[in-house]
Amino acid sequence: MQGGTVLDKAQSDAGMAKLGATQFEGALLDLIEPWLGDSALTVIACGMVGARQGWVEAPYGAIPTTPVADGLVQAPAIDPRLNVWVIPGLKQTAPADVMRGEETQIAGFLALNDGWDGVICLPGTHTKWAHVSAGEVVSFQTFMTGEQFALLTENSVLKHSIGTGWDDAAFKDALNDTMSRPERLAAYLFNLRARDLLEGFDADSARARLSGLLLGAELSAARPFWLGQNVAIIGDDTLARAYAMALDAQGVPALVADAARMTLAGLQAAYRTTKDS
Template identity: 35%
Template sequence: MKQLLAVDWGTSSLRGALLDNDGKVLKERSFERGILTVPPGEFATVFEASFGHWMGATGTFCLISGMAGSKQGWLEAPYCACPAGFDEVASQLAWVRAGRIAIVPGLSCEREGIPDVMRGEETQVFGALQLLGLQDGLLVLPGTHSKWVWVRSGRVESFSTFMTGEFYALLRQHSILARTLPEADAEVDWDIFDEGVALALRGGSLLQTAFSVRSLSLFGRMAAAGLPSYLSGLVIGEEIRTQQLPAGTPLVLVGSDSLTRRYERALGQRSAQVQCAGAEASWRGLWALAQTIHPHWDA
């Protein structure tokens, strides 16, 4: 195999990177063609229009992660049960085109008899471990549905999902708080964000603390422009409040700069030291996974 086409095909976007044998990014492309925009039976057509010229090169192999492997995607890739590492994930790839194009399965785990799932985040986790040279740790992936992932000896042992981003959007747009909040979010007011985090960490339920967004505004104790920052601090602080952070366990944030900065600042109120990995973790994870299926690369 001469090069890898790494693709992250999510709900709302499609992005890909061409990597050489050393994992170096040669080219990148992105499109607003998430799986929800693709009619049934048209995934191959969209893929060809987006990356066909890259796949035309002899020896190019493609790995796809994300929602393309869901029931609504190109080809369902059943979840791989945790604990799982590179070998387990590689053994359960869903092959779109034998030897050339495969979809990475998501992961599943059970906590107290309740199943949890992820798709796409597993490649970010594996990539972050590679980038930072870690085999163990607690990885946090902020987002609409944040993931807290426990890794030991390079394998995902378990994880938990928190609907933090979605709850923020629901409160921001569809609750009584929407009448108090400004139409658009301004730049983050970090001092006010810190206030929200601090209140959440003091132990009150979000069902109670969220109403303070309205009451502080009613009594003129917080300007409207700062309320989105305060609400963001409340919901992120609530997520962090529920976590155990064992001393000595590496804590890694994986995601966009805008979100990881908020989580790093909030975690600082619990005296947590973190390392960060960005969007490149997806590419590194797919490249590292490809190394475990080397026999297919020359197919």
């Protein structure tokens, strides 16, 4: 990047799950070697690269705090052309919770929306809901909704009954079912299989219903985060749109912000802290 402008992009699926601590530098060089010159290039990284099993541990900053605290951690790069800094995640003591990566997106959102107060929802494998006030994250909570959806569609008995399509009406019905009776989730889940066996329930509708059931249970538990709050969703995929649709049905219009743009803005904000120090 040069300022806010993206000059080039590269990506890889090599991450913490695939790399040992000494393999991160090579994986990074494989991606960005063509961009390197004689002087050291500053690289800002976020996410699991800063976990204990990452390139270098960037210990969690304790909330309340600005989302990107000033304590970026330098990764031990051997190549002199690399100057790598890792953004720490955030932790909350009670109840225990952690994030890595989402703090960067929150920082980006706040950089682009100066003075914004409210709740930011970051849908994903581990969806985060974060209260933001006066530029600081003051509390947050993680839900395993996305990972449960993946496990149930890929590894459970439901995989035989779940398609790849979508059905808005089935999604909304399911959302209402678990928002009003969240404790019935485990029963509603097997019911999807039984409806397939007994009624030939449409597989695309089943997928939308599963998504709605899990999201309804989450929204029921996350109610203090969105009820009467100013809500922004960081995300741009089907999942983020499903959250927006679900919140809208509760009378909560949510602002939807592009995830990649927020990440870049957050990395920029973090980059500026390395220049100030």
